[in-house]
Amino acid sequence: MTAIRATNLSKRYGKTMAVTDLSFDVDPGRVTGFLGPNGAGKSTTMRMVLGLDHPSGGSVLVDGKPYQELRHPLRKVGALLDAKAVHGGRSARNHLLAIAQSNGIPAARVEEVLELVGLGNVAGRRVGGFSLGMSQRLGIAAALLGDPEILLFDEPVNGLDPDGILWIRTLMRGLAAEGRTVFVSSHLMSEMSQTADHLIVIGKGRLIADTSVPEFIGRSSQGYVLVRSPRLAEVAELVKVGELHTDHLRVTGVSPLEIGTMTARAGLPLEELTFVKPSLEAAYMELTKDSLEYTS
């Protein structure tokens, strides 16, 4: 069964349409990247999944039910939305204990998750004094408390150092490998390309793509063949479809083998013949360029 199902989901704040007619499924056993430029509606969508914001239209189900109908929801769903959204006066341990108790999770589990995220030795400290990295770890500890099958992370690597980023990436991959559902948002394609198996891309609140990572690259741009030759002009004339630059030719839609065969038959020498794969980043930029909320 699909873990999260959004159907024609919409959200309006006053005059702003934050999310428009969005439908998608998030499935278990893989990391699903939720990608979109700033202001695309990622956080809004996640808040609707968790029953925090009421949809203006459509619906979203978690494990087949509206979130509000889950008994002990934290045993099914764990989420990290905003790591700094905690009462700064409480200790890490008491913060987690209050969350655990509300869902009938034993207190021993609090110590377990504190160790798991590496906060065991600061458990008694007030969370107001935590660095962003520590807060992020505390937020993840809270998400893991109920040992949930479904996990949502909203921009979990924002503000983290490379060590922290690697840690979260490894954690998410591990959770998905255990068969859990991992739904993680980011506005950076480069980040998602290293973590996600599947991508849901939105722009201006609308669905742009819902595909696997390789498919996403293939769909949006095809890559090109780079050709260099001492007799470049003749090669260009022969291939016809190329785009001639001063020192190279850029060909789309013709394979390197075809170009090589043609030039060999014509007796033209080649200096370089390379297939340039499109980057995920380039594919993403191309897809979302029409839906950027704020363009510099």
Added chain:
Amino acid sequence: MTDVLRSEWTKIRSVRSTLWTLATTVVLMLGVSALLSASVRSTADGPVPGEQAVIVSLQGASLAALAMAALGVLVISSEYRTGAIRTSLMAVPRRMSLLTGKIVVFTAVSLVVCLLASAGAIGVGLAIFQPASVEAGEVVRSALGSSLYLTACGLFGLGLGTLIRHTPGAIVSAIALILVLPPLTTQLPGEWGRTVSEHFTTNAGALIVSGQSTGSLGPWSGFAVYLVWVAAAMLAGAVLMRRRDA
């Protein structure tokens, strides 16, 4: 529901603002009782009767009410201020269960602390006045009345905090409704004005502390009127809490 109650108990006992507001309540109750009793005693012509002594010793309740209202406000508004309300609602998505949990835990904590503070204040007052006799029933009724009043003021704060969500806004509203506006309403003209004034928040609610009556209201009917005010704030807050985005 017991899960929610345990969670709310952990929350309320693990922040300093709880300690501070409760300590302020106790200090105000005891301190005002000591100061006022001493001053009344020194200016009184003869011995002060027991009933009068008890009333004087509970005068701190009008200020302590603000400390309790502040705690009531903070129980919910601090979660909105920090954004922790989202974590709470993820854990307890039925919003009325969360609010009920906060109400029950706050009420229990408040009744216990305010009963002790009120009993202490009466003890201080009686020790200073040394009245010839005092009815035990009167002492118990007054201590109970005072703690019920203070708890109702705290719940008023909790209701306003739920409604307004913004700590300073809710605290200012609580001060206005509990302390500032009630005496001003006595300036309202005519029969109608007098009725409004009598029924206005703590004008009605505080009768249970002194055990006195004004016009049509006695201690218990006055307190019931005050509870209607508290319930109205709480209900408005609850309706908005259900409807609004967190």
